Structure formats: structure tokens, C-alpha cells
Amino acid sequence: MTLVLDGVTVGYPGRPPRTVLTDLNLTAHAGQVTALLGPNGAGKSTLLRSVAGLQRVLGGAVRLDGADVTALPPAQRARRIAVVLTDRVDAGLLTGGEVAALGRLPHQGFASRLSAAEQQLIDDSLERMGAAHLADVRLHQMSDGQRQRVLIARALVQQPSLLVLDEPSAFLDVAARVELLALLAEIADDAGITVLLSTHDVELVLRTSQHVWLAAGDGSVVDGTPATLVASGAIRRAFDSPRVHFDSAAGIFRLE
Numbered sequence: 001m002t003l004v005l006d007g008v009t010v011g012y013p014g015r016p017p018r019t020v021l022t023d024l025n026l027t028a029h030a031g032q033v034t035a036l037l038g039p040n041g042a043g044k045s046t047l048l049r050s051v052a053g054l055q056r057v058l059g060g061a062v063r064l065d066g067a068d069v070t071a072l073p074p075a076q077r078a079r080r081i082a083v084v085l086t087d088r089v090d091a092g093l094l095t096g097g098e099v100a101a102l103g104r105l106p107h108q109g110f111a112s113r114l115s116a117a118e119q120q121l122i123d124d125s126l127e128r129m130g131a132a133h134l135a136d137v138r139l140h141q142m143s144d145g146q147r148q149r150v151l152i153a154r155a156l157v158q159q160p161s162l163l164v165l166d167e168p169s170a171f172l173d174v175a176a177r178v179e180l181l182a183l184l185a186e187i188a189d190d191a192g193i194t195v196l197l198s199t200h201d202v203e204l205v206l207r208t209s210q211h212v213w214l215a216a217g218d219g220s221v222v223d224g225t226p227a228t229l230v231a232s233g234a235i236r237r238a239f240d241s242p243r244v245h246f247d248s249a250a251g252i253f254r255l256e
């Protein structure tokens, strides 16, 4: 399903409200990964939480195939949108398999038993995330990276139309980061879902992603392909610091 932001302003209510990103008009397409980049504090997490319906937008509308996400009843929203946040999860005593199974909850309610097809989906999702061996391991006994794989498996078990991930590669080693981006692109393509993720892996995204939203650090978000954002100087303007410069020709950051 296509995700459309129509004049969206995000931030925090209060007196006065704290506006973080203003009047965003953006699209993320089904079957693709859209990578949200931006420096620290640019508003990536705020935007992802708002898109997922976890916090109210201050203005405008977030639409998933035309339906206003913020107006969806929570149960319907949970069936359509899966969210993987970096926050610590309080599910320490559950095993990897049990956590992944939680992805079926929006579809069935607590009382139902898992069907054979659902159990297969859970096993397949853990396998796909390289976490099959964690099915019987309790969450609190896992490393951060292992826990992250299980949480993404849970999101896949949910079979969402929109998958939102806040820094999914934060705890992963370098090979696993590259693999994760490729895997998410494959999943988006296979299942026709819209994947929106934030990451600080700028160079990796610029080499591998099709579509980028760039939170520029000034309250705006520009979108485009890596090539257009590099050519326009938007990447350099967003990330350059007095000592670090983005080398557009090489596609890497250099320390001066």
C-alpha cells in the first residue's frame, strides 16, 4: 500500500507546541524500502512514530492507500502497520518464538490458538531473519542484535501493509547491516509492502537504496534517489560539520 503524507506537521503538543517537521508532502511506495536519513535530532523518530500512529500529527494527514492512519481504530491500525522501535522491550521472560508469535495478536486476539499455517509463518519469519536458533531462547538472554532480529521477525509475522523500523541496524554488525537492508528490500518486493526505516548508515543507503527521505535538520524533509540528493548537495548540507565533509564524487564522508 502506498503511504502518503499530505501537508503533515509533526512534533509535540504543549504551550507552545514543539514543531519538529513542518508541512511534509511525501510518498513511500509499496514494494520498496524508503530510507529516512538525517542528523541527530532532525526528527526521524518523531516522524516514524507519527506515521505509525503512535503519536498524533500536529497537522495534515497520513494516508495508507487513501485511509487516514490517525483515524483508523487501533485494532485495524495494528493489522496494517508493524513497528519496530529501538526502545528496550519489556518482554524478558518470553522466548524468541513467543515474541515472534505476538505478531499474530492483531489478527486473532488472545484466546485463539495458532493454526498450523500461522506456526509455519512464525518459523519462516524467524528463519528469514536468521533467528531460528533463538526460538527457545529467552529475550533477556539475547544480545542486542539477536533481540533486534527477533523483533523484526515479529513484525513480519504481523503481515503488515506498512513496516516502520526505527534504526533497525543500530545493534547489528557491519555484515548484518548490509544483509538487513538487502533482506528488507527483498521482503518489500516479495510481499508488496511499504517499508520505511530510519538509519544512520548514510553511505550504505546511498549505495543501495532506491528512495530516500532526508530530514535536513531545518524542519524540512526532501526526498529523491540517492543520486539526486547527492547531486543537489542536500546530503552535504544536512551532514557536513566543521571537520567532516561529504565527498559527493566518492559517496563517502571524509575527515578534514
Ligand SMILES: Nc1ncnc2c1ncn2[C@@H]1O[C@H](COP(=O)(O)OP(=O)(O)OP(=O)(O)O)[C@@H](O)[C@H]1O
Pocket: 012, 018, 020, 038, 039, 040, 041, 042, 043, 044, 045, 046, 047
Ligand atoms: N517527548 C518529547 N517532547 C518534546 N520534544 C521532543 C520529545 N522527543 C523528542 N523531542 C525533540 O524532537 C526533536 C527530534 O527528535 P527525534 O528523536 O525525532 O530526532 P532523531 O532524528 O530521531 O534523532 P536521533 O538521530 O538522535 O535519534 C529533538 O529536538 C528532540 O529534542
